[in-house]
Amino acid sequence: MGTWWRAVRAVWTFPRTTRAGAWELAQSAARGAAERTFAREFGEPIADRRCLVCATDDVALDGWVATADGVVCPQCGRAVLADGLAYGHISAAYRGRAGSPRRAFGEVYQTIVAFKERRGDWLSLAGPLARALARSVDQIRPDDAAGPPTRPRLLVPVPSYRGRRPHMRMLTALAAVRLPHVATRLALLEKRRDFTQKGLAHDDRRAENVGAYAIRRRWRAAIRGRHIIVADDLVTTGTTLDACARVLLAAGAATVDGAAIVRAVRAPPERMLPLGARQVRIQLRELDSRARTPITAEPGTLWVQFGCSGRCPVTAVAGPYPLPTLDVVGYHRWICRCGASHIVRARREWRADVRDCVAVGVGDRRPPELLVGILQGPATFAASP
Ligand SMILES: [Zn+2]
Ligand SMILES: [Zn+2]
Numbered sequence: 001m002g003t004w005w006r007a008v009r010a011v012w013t014f015p016r017t018t019r020a021g022a023w024e025l026a027q028s029a030a031r032g033a034a035e036r037t038f039a040r041e042f043g044e045p046i047a048d049r050r051c052l053v054c055a056t057d058d059v060a061l062d063g064w065v066a067t068a069d070g071v072v073c074p075q076c077g078r079a080v081l082a083d084g085l086a087y088g089h090i091s092a093a094y095r096g097r098a099g100s101p102r103r104a105f106g107e108v109y110q111t112i113v114a115f116k117e118r119r120g121d122w123l124s125l126a127g128p129l130a131r132a133l134a135r136s137v138d139q140i141r142p143d144d145a146a147g148p149p150t151r152p153r154l155l156v157p158v159p160s161y162r163g164r165r166p167h168m169r170m171l172t173a174l175a176a177v178r179l180p181h182v183a184t185r186l187a188l189l190e191k192r193r194d195f196t197q198k199g200l201a202h203d204d205r206r207a208e209n210v211g212a213y214a215i216r217r218r219w220r221a222a223i224r225g226r227h228i229i230v231a232d233d234l235v236t237t238g239t240t241l242d243a244c245a246r247v248l249l250a251a252g253a254a255t256v257d258g259a260a261i262v263r264a265v266r267a268p269p270e271r272m273l274p275l276g277a278r279q280v281r282i283q284l285r286e287l288d289s290r291a292r293t294p295i296t297a298e299p300g301t302l303w304v305q306f307g308c309s310g311r312c313p314v315t316a317v318a319g320p321y322p323l324p325t326l327d328v329v330g331y332h333r334w335i336c337r338c339g340a341s342h343i344v345r346a347r348r349e350w351r352a353d354v355r356d357c358v359a360v361g362v363g364d365r366r367p368p369e370l371l372v373g374i375l376q377g378p379a380t381f382a383a384s385p
Contacts, residue, residue: 003030003177006184010173013166013186014123021123022174029130029177042128043094043108046263047369049310051076054090054238058097058265059306059371060284064313071313086245087256090235091139092263093132095368099267101288102367108132108262112233116167129233129261130174136259137179137229152183153227155259156248158240159187159213161194171261172231182229188219189230189244209243215251224252235260268371273303275320275375282373291367292349292357293374299323300376304344306362306369312338323358323376324348 007026014022047057051064051073063074072080079085094108115125137155157172169186176184193212215223230244235258245256268284284305287293303319318334324346332344345361360372 006177010177013170013173018123025127026177029174044368046092046095049307055092055263056265057095059315059369060268062315066313070310086242086249087258089140090258091136092235092260093136094262096262097265100286116165126174130171132261133171133231134175134178140229140257140259152181153229155182155184155229155231156188157186158230158232159189159191161191168231168233187216190214190216209239213244213247215247220251223248225254228253228256230258232260234262234264236264273373280375282375284371284373287367287370289367291361292359293372294357295374296376297356298376300374302346303373304360305371306365308336308340312336318344326350
């Protein structure tokens, strides 16, 4: 199917009054416009050290395992050991954590919500969102074990109940203009029950999803033996994708992968961290876009959590280190059991806008790849034996 026809079909998924604007978007997609300039401004790209299966790059998780190709997160590891995962891989263009001080999650996520709910100048958001989705689809490589696809893979949007929220249909059709090597089936899946997953625990989400999705009758024969990519806006636990994948596999699909715009990770946890002979309960925090976090003027203790490398499953908890005094940089070496050596830098700063803060770095990691634990007040590093 030619690019021109894909562009026409994409326009057709948009509401009638917006089709002139959608045609502009589809035309610029057909020209491959603005593919590169966009990636940095919109949100945080997923870190290179991410789960091979579900694309999470959450360094708050412990218990990663190493495989020949990279690392797998503990959630996917557990799922594979339990009853297996229905889907093969999830890819995503951006990452985000709710409540992040960098507001990165907000940017991409709020853009998705504004588009979904058609707020403000929502049509102009379709271009960047569809580009992100297309990039995510492009990241999915055929699974060698399943054999090379003999026919184009099918790209299928996660459906909304009775088509009431057709945003993924629009974005998938628009993304497909840039994806000549996949075939798009916009109406293959349907959602038979309406529910919201907000606030549900993982197991409840899974229960809600059972039987919620179905394959439309006219497409049932067409998916036998096909490699399918399910497109969604936001992946949090992967339960929606799991439910869609189970339906597709039961109907004879060869493999199912997922492509999302955003891979969400959860709020940083509390951890028990070593301090001398005892353990202290500390809330881990994220750093802002300049790798800083606010502190008080007192002395204190610092821990840093980060992933060792893309090949090593260790999530390091380096520390405890004393919080340095003003404008002194503390350097600490942390050696992983794999032999890799990491230098942890910490520097106390005072700035008119943020008052006291500490800037933390490990090698060339970006702020989303680090979490810090800080203890100040009576039980500080300096006061402990
Ligand atoms: Zn995973
Ligand atoms: Zn290591």
